[in-house]
Amino acid sequence: MLNVQLARKYSNAIFEIAQEEGKLEAYGEELKSVREGLESVPQAIAFLTNPQIETKTKKDLLKKLFDGELSRNVYHFLLLLVDKHRFALIGAIEDEYRALSNKARGILIADVTTASPASAAQQKRIREKLAQVTGKKVELRLHENAALIGGAVVKIGDRRIDGSVAGRLETMRKELLVKTM
Structure with a gap:
C-alpha cells in the first residue's frame, strides 16, 4: 500500500x-x-x-x-x-x-481479448465503435485467449462487455438450466 x-x-x-x-x-x-x-x-x-x-x-x-x-x-x-x-x-x-x-487527454484504455490475433481492420472497427459509445478517444490493449472460441471481450475500467462465443454459450447454458428447473 x-x-x-x-x-x-x-x-x-x-x-x-x-x-x-x-x-x-x-x-x-x-x-x-x-x-x-x-x-x-x-x-x-x-x-x-x-x-x-x-x-x-x-x-x-x-x-x-x-x-x-x-x-x-x-x-x-x-x-x-x-x-x-x-x-x-x-x-x-x-x-x-x-x-x-x-x-487529462480524454483517452480511455480498453483491454480487448480475442480468440486469435485481431487484424488491423478489426482493431480499427473496435476502436471506432468504442469511441462512438464512450465519446472519448480509445486506445486498445490487445490480449489473446483461445478459450473464447471467437468474438471478443472488452474491458474498460470496471465495465465488461462479453461478445465472445464462449460467453454466449455460457449464457445459453444458464438460461437452459433455469428453464428446466
Whole structure:
C-alpha cells in the first residue's frame, strides 16, 4: 500500500511538470522507454535498486544510459528517484503517470481479448465503435485467449462487455438450466 502511495506521489510530481510544459505525451513516452529499457535488462534494475551500491555509481550508470536521450526534467526525475531510494517504483510510477495522462487527454484504455490475433481492420472497427459509445478517444490493449472460441471481450475500467462465443454459450447454458428447473 505504501509503495502505491509513493508511486502516486512521484507520478503526480512529474505529471504536473509535464502538464505545465505541455509535454504530457512526450514525458509519458520517455518514462515508458526508460521502463521498457531497464526491464529488458533485469541486472540494471537490480543494480539501481541495490542499497549497497553508492548513489554516485547509480547516477553514473543513468548518465551513461540516458543523458542526452531524455528531456532534462525526466532525466533529473530519474536522478531524484535514485537519491530518494525509490527507483524500484519506476514501473508503478510509469503506470500511474500513464493513467493520469490518459485521463487529462480524454483517452480511455480498453483491454480487448480475442480468440486469435485481431487484424488491423478489426482493431480499427473496435476502436471506432468504442469511441462512438464512450465519446472519448480509445486506445486498445490487445490480449489473446483461445478459450473464447471467437468474438471478443472488452474491458474498460470496471465495465465488461462479453461478445465472445464462449460467453454466449455460457449464457445459453444458464438460461437452459433455469428453464428446466
